[in-house]
Amino acid sequence: MKITKFHPEYFSGQKNVLPGFHLTLGLTLIYLCLMVLIPISLLFLKTAGQSWQQFWETVSSPRVVASYSLSFGASLAAASINSVFGLLLAWVLVRYPFPGRGIVDMIVDLPFALPTAVAGIALTTVYAENGVLGKWLAPLGIKTAFTPLGIVIALTFVGLPFVVRTVQPVLEDLDRDMEEAAACLGATRWKTFRRILFPAILPALSTGFAMAFARAVGEYGSVVFISGNMPMKTEITPLLIITKLEQYDYIGATSLAVVMLVASFLLLLTINLLQGWQATRHE
Amino acid sequence: MKKIFALLMIIFSSSLWADVKLLNVSYDPTREFYQEINTAFAKYWKAKTGEVVTVNQSHGGSGKQARAIIDGLDADVATLALAYDIDAISDKSGLLPSNWQSRLPNNSAPYTSTIVFLVKKGNPKGIKDWDDLVKPGISVITPNPKTSGGARWNYLAAWGYALKKYGNDPAARDFVAKLYKNVPVLDSGARGSTITFVERGIGDVLVGWENEAFLANNELGKDKFEIVVPSVSILAEPPVAVIDKNVAKHKTSDVAKAYLDYLYSEEGQEIAAKNYFRPRLATVAAKYSKIFPSINLFTVDELFGGWKKAQKTHFDDGGTFDQIYQPGTTKR
Numbered sequence: 001m002k003i004t005k006f007h008p009e010y011f012s013g014q015k016n017v018l019p020g021f022h023l024t025l026g027l028t029l030i031y032l033c034l035m036v037l038i039p040i041s042l043l044f045l046k047t048a049g050q051s052w053q054q055f056w057e058t059v060s061s062p063r064v065v066a067s068y069s070l071s072f073g074a075s076l077a078a079a080s081i082n083s084v085f086g087l088l089l090a091w092v093l094v095r096y097p098f099p100g101r102g103i104v105d106m107i108v109d110l111p112f113a114l115p116t117a118v119a120g121i122a123l124t125t126v127y128a129e130n131g132v133l134g135k136w137l138a139p140l141g142i143k144t145a146f147t148p149l150g151i152v153i154a155l156t157f158v159g160l161p162f163v164v165r166t167v168q169p170v171l172e173d174l175d176r177d178m179e180e181a182a183a184c185l186g187a188t189r190w191k192t193f194r195r196i197l198f199p200a201i202l203p204a205l206s207t208g209f210a211m212a213f214a215r216a217v218g219e220y221g222s223v224v225f226i227s228g229n230m231p232m233k234t235e236i237t238p239l240l241i242i243t244k245l246e247q248y249d250y251i252g253a254t255s256l257a258v259v260m261l262v263a264s265f266l267l268l269l270t271i272n273l274l275q276g277w278q279a280t281r282h283e
Numbered sequence: 284m285k286k287i288f289a290l291l292m293i294i295f296s297s298s299l300w301a302d303v304k305l306l307n308v309s310y311d312p313t314r315e316f317y318q319e320i321n322t323a324f325a326k327y328w329k330a331k332t333g334e335v336v337t338v339n340q341s342h343g344g345s346g347k348q349a350r351a352i353i354d355g356l357d358a359d360v361a362t363l364a365l366a367y368d369i370d371a372i373s374d375k376s377g378l379l380p381s382n383w384q385s386r387l388p389n390n391s392a393p394y395t396s397t398i399v400f401l402v403k404k405g406n407p408k409g410i411k412d413w414d415d416l417v418k419p420g421i422s423v424i425t426p427n428p429k430t431s432g433g434a435r436w437n438y439l440a441a442w443g444y445a446l447k448k449y450g451n452d453p454a455a456r457d458f459v460a461k462l463y464k465n466v467p468v469l470d471s472g473a474r475g476s477t478i479t480f481v482e483r484g485i486g487d488v489l490v491g492w493e494n495e496a497f498l499a500n501n502e503l504g505k506d507k508f509e510i511v512v513p514s515v516s517i518l519a520e521p522p523v524a525v526i527d528k529n530v531a532k533h534k535t536s537d538v539a540k541a542y543l544d545y546l547y548s549e550e551g552q553e554i555a556a557k558n559y560f561r562p563r564l565a566t567v568a569a570k571y572s573k574i575f576p577s578i579n580l581f582t583v584d585e586l587f588g589g590w591k592k593a594q595k596t597h598f599d600d601g602g603t604f605d606q607i608y609q610p611g612t613t614k615r
Contacts (some may be wrong), residue, residue: 061600062609063605063609067378112564121478124483125482125483128483128484128485129483129484129485130483130484130485131483146467146468146484147380224470224471224475225470225471225475228467228468228469228470229427229430229468229469229470229471230468230469230608230609231469231608232609239430239471239512242430242471243427243429244600245346245347245350245429246346246429247429247594247598247599248350248371248375248601249599249602252600
């Protein structure tokens with residue numbers, strides 16, 4: 001393997017604390033290949049078994065395009081909602097000791113643990129027109145289950161832990177002296193938040209946003225129950241992938257998967273670049 | 284110590300005696316039915332040959348199960364919702380010959396079902412037949428035919444009714460389009476639709492498998508619903524097949540064949556009827572005639588030229604179902 005020619009000293013200019021660079025790098029690469037790269041490259045390979053025109057026809061049909069805007073739109077909305085309320089939740093959990101805090105802290109992880117189909121059925125039960133919440137919303141003219149709004153709710157649910165769990169440790173480590181100093185120097189609370197706190201948590205927040213977004217884009221299990229799956233209206237892209245598989249149209253299914261993969265990758269890349277730019281700007 | 288020894292003996296001996304294993308890969312609503320069949324068959328096989336047979340079951344959406352077999356799930360027999368899925372196994376993997384459906388009697392479908400309506404108790408909207416489903420203001424619950432095998436039966440049943448009534452395909456298409464205009468939710472599977480109708484209280488009528496309607500009626504909401512049988516419906520024939528290359532590999536071809544034959548036997552038919560599948564055997568059918576009212580039934584072969592063709596015309600991308608939602612699209 002070529003890797004053996006690399007030496008860590010060249011990169012960092014100093015000896016690493018832990019020995020065994022070659023071994024660990026090798027293992028990491030093998031692991032990544034087995035778990036991620038090989039399956040994904042097969043996806044591309046399978047898609048390549050058709051002409052460009054066929055590919056374009058599949059991925060640009062009106063119904064598929066409608067599903068992109070729904071999938072990405074709802075995911076962005078859900079990730080944004082989670083960023084606001086996740087930050088708030090993390091703040092409350094870190095800064096205010098209150099009875100039952102441990103329990104609240106545990107509840108945050110529930111969406112991770114719950115099978116998504118269970119989450120989907122539970123949310124639909126709650127938000128359907130005869131559900132606990134749905135029956136109060138229906139008279140107001142707000143329909144949630146079986147509309148795009150329902151999809152946003154499901155995606156918000158599954159993405160909830162990400163922002164909280166990425167922001168929480170950063171908030172815990174934040175030095176309170178800075179805030180006090182800012183206050184002493186006459187900064188308002190808002191200014192302190194904007195100039196001191198927010199820049200410090202922004203990287204973690206954007207990571208959390210990106211993770212919640214990525215999770216939402218790929219989500220299938222919970223959404224199909226609450227979305228109603230109406231063509232052109234509430235069909236998410238993963239559902240269309242399944243419908244292609246039901247016709248044994250493997251190439252069509254992988255084509256859509258490739259589009260989603262590339263789009264998600266570009267979005268995550270943008271977020272990462274923005275984050276990098278943000279970091280250098282503040283140095 | 285003695286107890287542990289005894290326990291070990293039991294485990295050891297049972298694993299010694301369980302010399303034949305079969306895997307039956309099936310679809311969702313047959314779970315309870317095959318549990319019963321498997322116990323009965325094991326008894327029958329023991330008495331006949333002295334061999335102890337264990338039948339393992341796998342359930343899921345019919346299309347998903349077929350894909351699993353194509354991708355290498357070691358099924359000895361496949362018992363799926365539609366012939367199209369077993370056709371796909373034969374086409375894509377060559378695990379069984381393409382004439383599989385003629386190897387067993389009755390199109391390889393030992394039990395049948397049909398598509399009926401489930402309405403609220405007392406039938407407040409007075410739904411009697413397919414014509415009532417296209418009336419404005421009636422809300423119809425049926426799953427998405429793109430993802431659900433059961434939904435495809437529903438779709439073809441409605442199409443077939445209209446075809447028989449109006450005599451031509453364009454009129455049938457208008458009828459079905461009107462019907463789907465009344466569908467507020469397209470769940471991804473038949474069970475999902477049942478939940479939407481029974482638990483969420485959405486819709487005036489649920490279109491679905493007869494066996495599923497009985498289940499909903501008896502177990503989910505006793506005395507809250509009633510079954511309405513339309514004047515004409517489709518004969519749903521869930522087919523069964525031995526997966527030749529897998530049984531050759533496992534050396535289970537005799538027992539796998541016997542297992543499917545057992546479904547046609549008097550006991551097998553009896554168990555099917557008890558689980559609300561319509562039996563083929565006349566004697567058993569007569570016994571359960573009170574439960575299964577006679578309907579004028581047509582088959583997919585009669586009206587649609589078989590499943591492969593039906594799938595292509597109606598459910599593949601650009602088919603008639605897509606045209607309902609995207610007028611102007613044509614078949615590629």
